[in-house]
Amino acid sequence: MLSTHTARAQVEFSPIDELPLGDLTGFTFQNLRGARFEVDLPDGTRCSSEDGTPATFNVFGGSSQRQDEVVQNSIIGQNYSGLGGGYGFGAAITIPLHTRNSRNCDEAYALSIANKKIELATTLHQEGLLSDEDLSLLLKDIRELLIKK
Amino acid sequence: MLSTLFFAAALGLNPNNKLITPGLGTRAVVRTQAYLVNSEPGEYLVGAYKNAEGDVPGEEIEGVRVNPPKLFLRDSRARRVVLSIPTSSLKPGPLWICITENNARKKSRSSSGSQLTVLTRSCYQRILRARRSSFLR
Numbered sequence: 001m002l003s004t005h006t007a008r009a010q011v012e013f014s015p016i017d018e019l020p021l022g023d024l025t026g027f028t029f030q031n032l033r034g035a036r037f038e039v040d041l042p043d044g045t046r047c048s049s050e051d052g053t054p055a056t057f058n059v060f061g062g063s064s065q066r067q068d069e070v071v072q073n074s075i076i077g078q079n080y081s082g083l084g085g086g087y088g089f090g091a092a093i094t095i096p097l098h099t100r101n102s103r104n105c106d107e108a109y110a111l112s113i114a115n116k117k118i119e120l121a122t123t124l125h126q127e128g129l130l131s132d133e134d135l136s137l138l139l140k141d142i143r144e145l146l147i148k149k
Numbered sequence: 150m151l152s153t154l155f156f157a158a159a160l161g162l163n164p165n166n167k168l169i170t171p172g173l174g175t176r177a178v179v180r181t182q183a184y185l186v187n188s189e190p191g192e193y194l195v196g197a198y199k200n201a202e203g204d205v206p207g208e209e210i211e212g213v214r215v216n217p218p219k220l221f222l223r224d225s226r227a228r229r230v231v232l233s234i235p236t237s238s239l240k241p242g243p244l245w246i247c248i249t250e251n252n253a254r255k256k257s258r259s260s261s262g263s264q265l266t267v268l269t270r271s272c273y274q275r276i277l278r279a280r281r282s283s284f285l286r
Binding site: 124128129 | 172173174175176178214216231233235
């Protein structure tokens with residue numbers, strides 16, 4: 001059959017989505033979800049914070065049993081050989097940017113713990129199990145927490 | 150009118166349980182509520198007193214911590230009061246917890262003229278129990 005095109009070669013392949021890549025295997029060494037933190041607050045609300053996807057290292061490899069159907073009418077000036085099958089290996093490091101959640105629960109958690117500490121310390125102080133000095137030290141620490149920027 | 154000069158407040162201590170049991174520490178804690186009884190708003194003092202002869206309040210017990218330190222009562226709203234009483238100098242037996250109108254405030258109010266002023270005090274007897282021997286240090 002003669003071609004009417006001016007192409008140097010006319011090569012036809014089967015559609016690419018039919019390539020048999022089912023035997024391709026990949027390994028991921030890290031959890032794809034970022035760190036998650038949750039705290040129940042005294043006012044009945046809950047604060048939760050989750051970081052973005054962390055950096056990941058993936059390895060993949062496999063073989064393809066591709067059977068290309070090649071209709072080669074004319075190949076001028078180039079050699080073509082092989083059926084497209086073979087082995088493939090690879091590795092990828094993914095480093096997402098700006099995944100750190102700046103609106104986290106750290107402050108809410110610290111205040112919640114401080115509140116509980118004051119409550120417990122007050123009870124112990126009333127019972128005479130905590131001295132004035134010990135209570136004063138604790139309250140100084142909590143004062144620092146309250147006024148820090 | 151004489152009745153307007155009276156300031157009375159009460160403590161919501163449980164009349165069915167007059168025992169005070171010391172805990173693990175060196176102090177006995179009494180938690181109660183204070184409220185006005187048909188009186189005008191004002192500042193009140195809460196304290197603990199030793200039992201005197203005749204079963205009446207006697208000498209004030211020193212070192213009692215009262216929270217809140219300044220107790221101002223208004224309306225019919227009760228306010229929580231916590232007394233922390235040192236037990237090291239006390240023997241088991243009766244003691245008194247009293248709520249008294251703040252004398253200093255009253256003096257300043259009556260200094261402008263001759264006026265009959267009456268300080269009211271409501272007292273409640275409680276029995277301090279002996280510390281359990283296992284808690285003694």
